[in-house]
């Protein structure tokens with residue numbers, strides 16, 4: 001049954017450039033959309049720049065331009081970068097548009113009318129000079145814990161502690177340098193508690209239907225443990241965004257109108273008349289509650305709660321459709337580490353394109369992408385080898401080895417028929433590759449690529465066994481040679497067809513050579529016979545390692561050459577978002593078993609070395625008031641000092657005082673998490689499935705507090 005689908009990628013923030021981390025997501029969604037269309041479904045594919053927020057307002061100010069001018073320039077850059085990576089949106093909009101304002105007001109007014117909005121005063125740090133409230137990342141000062149200077153308002157980058165900006169020593173405003181003062185202001189909140197039961201049910205229902213990964217649902221369930229707090233959705237002027245109706249000086253927080261941007265982009269597409277078969281009236285048909293169309297979001301794992309709690313709550317509160325699926329991917333690392341500006345591995349999309357072919361990275365990413373939240377590593381050596389050996393060596397080479405003989409000896413035409421043995425071979429390969437349709441749909445591109453390369457190996461073995469270059473020397477074997485060339489080029493066509501979603505530009509060149517224009521996977525059902533092909537031109541070249549080195553060098557240079565406003569790490573939307581998270585209680589200790597998806601590959605010793613595992617002696621352990629899951633531990637970490645860690649093992653250890661003196665094992669370099677009860681600085685390891693089936697790991701007597709576990 002053909003399906004009707006609205007597919008989106010997360011909206012890139014309009015205060016910075018597109019880098020390879022963004023490309024993972026846009027390429028993942030683009031491959032999916034192309035594959036679903038080739039499988040016969042109708043997919044509308046939209047995205048937009050997310051153009052609001054304090055960061056954008058301040059950056060524009062610094063550059064001496066209006067925010068509108070800033071976001072226009074960024075929009076042009078973003079759309080060119082994505083287009084040149086082969087990411088083919090039907091429409092790419094901006095959240096700072098009238099359509100988005102109208103949709104935001106519509107949803108807001110519905111939430112207000114149905115009683116899901118409340119208002120109360122909030123105390124926040126205020127810059128008296130600049131006359132504005134300061135997001136955490138716009139306040140700096142001395143860390144109250146380790147006394148490192150120049151730390152942000154929410155967390156210390158030296159000792160890793162998180163804190164309230166009010167606790168910083170000698171705080172100052174990053175905007176003006178002034179000493180901030182605490183000030184009260186009236187804020188609007190969406191009452192998420194109203195949606196708790198609905199969301200729980202929706203999460204489970206979507207998990208069962210395959211619309212949400214189990215890892216995601218399990219993670220979200222931790223947020224429900226202590227109830228969902230109301231979500232602060234307003235910001236005070238000055239703010240670059242939409243003013244809240246009937247509330248002068250109050251603006252919608254950027255994360256309110258960002259997801260509504262999906263609707264706005266789609267509405268503009270419907271009204272544009274640019275897409276055959278899509279009309280203005282289709283917009284309401286797609287977004288109404290109970291619509292039989294689908295809405296599928298692709299996002300990174302840093303913005304899960306926005307898409308699976310806040311966004312569905314807003315939609316439901318406004319009596320609109322809910323997402324059909326929210327597909328979450330991991331982050332990109334380069335050579336096993338976080339992208340780094342100093343090492344040159346923080347690569348902008350444009351810098352990559354100046355040195356390398358977009359299809360090559362698309363293929364490499366596809367070969368790494370599975371349906372889990374696992375991070376994807378761009379191993380530069382493996383990238384070079386895989387592209388050269390798979391795409392050039394196994395795929396493109398089939399055509400380059402056979403094309404000349406077809407033109408020279410057979411007038412550029414394929415044989416009119418194939419003998420039975422070759423027909424069987426073709427049918428077997430075509431049948432095997434059909435499994436790729438389901439793999440694409442399930443976002444298991446890595447498995448699809450493995451299957452395609454298996455068939456490529458069969459094709460190459462066939463060519464090698466029959467050695468057309470030897471056959472061509474014998475005029476008596478012409479018919480046999482014609483058969484071999486015809487089947488080999490049909491293998492090539494099959495591979496091109498199934499690789500097309502991943503490497504669209506190279507596949508288009510392949511089909512130009514074959515003088516064929518298939519748009520559906522079903523074109524694989526029958527081979528091309530008696531068909532004239534076009535002259536062969538090089539379809540692709542190998543990666544020269546020098547190109548990769550040059551890209552890395554250029555990434556180092558482009559950092560040095562970047563103007564200070566863009567070069568200094570400007571607070572991102574995600575960091576601005578941190579303060580808006582409902583303070584719920586994540587359980588830092590016992591991710592349930594399903595939340596750890598098995599990785600398809602082995603890890604290296606370096607991966608393991610990234611975990612700083614230590615022995616900690618329990619010097620205090622107590623139940624936490626108001627939590628039925630948590631125990632509060634204080635550990636002696638030896639050289640690391642004392643550590644407070646919350647651990648969700650109360651059900652297994654109802655008498656916490658019995659744990660005093662134990663030498664437990666904990667992860668010392670896990671990012672601290674601010675919880676309702678205090679900061680949890682690490683994670684204590686235990687074995688088991690959760691609940692009362694949990695057993696602390698500990699070290700034999702003699703192990704010293706702070707000792708490394710290796």
Ligand SMILES: [Zn+2]
Pocket residue numbers: 143144145146147148156157158159160161
């Ligand atoms: Zn510190």
